[in-house]
Amino acid sequence: MLSGYAAASAALAAAEVHNDANWPALFQTMVNPELAHVQAFITTGVHLGYHARGTYRIIRAEVTSFSPTSAAVKACVYGDVIAYQANGQPAPGNAGRATYSIETAVMVPAGATWVLQDGTAQQFPTAQKAGPLCAG
Secondary structure (H helix, E strand, O other): OOOHHHHHHHHHHHHHHOOOOOHHHHHHHHOOHHHHHHHHHHHHHHHHOOOEEEOEEEEEEEEEEEEEEEEEEEEEEEEEEEEOOOOEEOOHHHOOOOEEEEEEEEEEEOOOOEEEEEEEEEEEEEOHOOOOHHOO
């Protein structure tokens, strides 16, 4: 399921960079409610005139619980997918700067793979502030 989590992270980054809430990889790596959340986030950015550049990099990910029907993943992700306003300036807040995130994800099986069903992220300016999962 860690490979499914990595695929969902990569799909999210690509969808943001392409400003495409219907990026095909989103539908291969996510299901609702997370899919709808991600699509709304990207659509809002498009309506604000934002465009993004950058990548995500998973620093460390671990399975924190597992059953045949769901699994929980906790990860540290370095994200430098930066949203820029139409005037070229970085977007306000965390969208406009690189961050380290502590992410939690609920993964569910979908055929031969696992997909992201729900997730949260808490963002920090440095790996040290994010804690041991990022800094250790």
